[in-house]
Amino acid sequence: MDSTDIDDPMDYHDIDDVSDTEGGFTSDFTSAPQTPSTRHGSPPPTTPRGNSKIISIETSFDAYFQQHARPARTSTNIFSQLVPPLSADEYAAAFANSRNVELTLPNVGQLQKKMETVHKSQMPRFQRELDEGFHLIFYGFGSKRKMLNTLATEHCRKRGHVIVANAHRPQFSMKDLVSSIESIPGLTEMSLPASGLDGQIRRICEYFATPPSGKRKLVRPLYLIIHNLDAPPLRSSRARAQLGQLLASPRIHVAASIDHINAPLLFSSSDLTARRCASSSANPDALSAGAWLWHDLTTLAPYDHELAFADRSSIRGASVSSTSAAAAQTAASGPMTETAAQHVLAAVTQKAKKLFLLLANHQLDALAESAAGANADATTRNGAEAEQDAAIAYDRLFNLARDQFIATNDTALRALLGEFRDHGLVVAANSGTVGAGEMLWIPLRKERLKKLVDWLDAQ
The missing domain is CATH 3.40.50.300 (P-loop containing nucleotide triphosphate hydrolases)
Known part of the structure; x- marks a missing residue:
């Protein structure tokens, strides 16, 4: 008898039935043989007698980094949104309100x-x-x-x-x-x-x-x-x-x-x-x-299943990349949210948190000045352009970080920024102005960024 699984991508072959979560694992630590003439380090770790197994339980932070692990992009020209994308909660709320077709x-x-x-x-x-x-x-x-x-x-x-x-x-x-x-x-x-x-x-x-x-x-x-x-x-x-x-x-x-x-x-x-x-x-x-x-075959039915994996829609903003691989990756990971940013910040060092606060406060001040100037000139700019206008040059950020003893050299600053850039919390792009160099900014709305700064200050 033939069977048809409508909910799977394929019948007879379930390509979605792959488990991507792992529970706790058990590790046995044993002493491996060493060469006395060449090994002078510390002895291998040992466990207390009667407790030869150590159980490591996966935390929510481990789950976040496993789900969002991805290779680094080869191009930095990825911030092409016309408007800032909505978070998952905002998108769900807006989509629920739009379902009132009556x-x-x-x-x-x-x-x-x-x-x-x-x-x-x-x-x-x-x-x-x-x-x-x-x-x-x-x-x-x-x-x-x-x-x-x-x-x-x-x-x-x-x-x-x-x-x-x-x-x-x-x-x-x-x-x-x-x-x-x-x-x-x-x-x-x-x-x-x-x-x-x-x-x-x-x-x-x-x-x-x-x-x-x-x-x-x-x-x-x-x-x-x-x-x-x-x-x-x-x-x-x-x-x-x-x-x-x-x-x-x-x-x-x-x-x-x-x-x-x-x-x-x-x-x-x-x-x-x-x-x-x-x-x-x-x-x-x-x-x-x-x-x-x-x-x-007109049905007037909503495209719920067809758009579940779409990388762009009018309510979420434009996609960050035009390639199919990046589109699938964006559909799986989604835009940067407050919760995702908190997971990243909770896993970095205190100096990295201070650097993020320095960059965030500068961006908030620049956004406030930009909003005041826009009101005075009776002109408006979309959120993405405003965020890019509030970007800070790398050289200026280095001087500020050195004055506050966050990073005393270029290597230390780039190491601190690497954690944020790998997870999309800080975006870098080359400025079109001659001599301006690399520009850095945080791809979050002003309201979200302000909440994130308050959360860090409360820590």
Whole structure:
């Protein structure tokens, strides 16, 4: 019996089922043999008699640094937000208030139920078109995830194997899709024609194109339900070519959704006009290409699942990087918050805390002067530009830190700043002014920065 796990990125292969937390660990300290002539250090640590095991319990600070561990960026030009992003709590509160759609569309609930009833009545038609050799694309305003999952569980599952792919997730890749398909019983028993991902795809196509012979029955067809066929992981030419090989099989059918306005540009004229035989045909030499049928599946449902991993939205501000890796990293770690800053500050030395207070107080004073000047000139600037205007030059910060005996040399100052820069608590950028050098600032709003300074003063 086939099973379809709608909540996982892939059916048959749960790529999200990975535990990333560790509990306490037990360590045994034993004395290792040493060479007397070359080892003159202190003896190895020993434990009291009867207590040969030490249990270390993970604290909240350890959990924070484990979850936010990431490699250093090679570029410092990363502060490109037009507006300061909201914290997680502010974003959740604003999103909850925006869910009151009755103010703009009073009958939205009734319309959603009516559209859902109409779409469910068309499910047998969609199933028939898939069996006749067509691929289906669903477009329209609103999330189509629920309707496609209904098509998978209530119709396609009764006729063949079903794989549900959530392509909108940042970690999705063609390798995960192929691995999920290979989880179908009996597929891996065939020999692999070539190594690598292309060889796996060829084996999948050969498996579903094998005609019945003797006691071997006709292989049940495969139905691929792809959420967001226009997602970034499937836009590359290589991913499109690999997916095209799967679609060429006469017994592999696809029902996918699109949401991007330029998604039709992904299809060529030959893709849109080709025709192939029905899946009931056992001829492996049938027409390889399959036609796409487009259906309006407007649901007016919110894009909760699709936008859960988005790196930008109008309420959170622009993303800090345009690369897909940085986008997934931003979606996982999120912007700097007061709680995250407190975790970082609690783990640094007293000199580092004094340096942060020095930088924060200077930035608060500069922001106050900038706000007073803006009110006098009747001009406004967004929060990100104001923070950059309040930045302090590295040379000036070094002089202030040396006068207060925080760092007496350049090496010591850069070592203290390294902790903050690695965790995104201090941002550095080269100034456009000749001779100004490196500029430093804290990427926090004035209100958050003031609360953080008060918290440090209370320590």
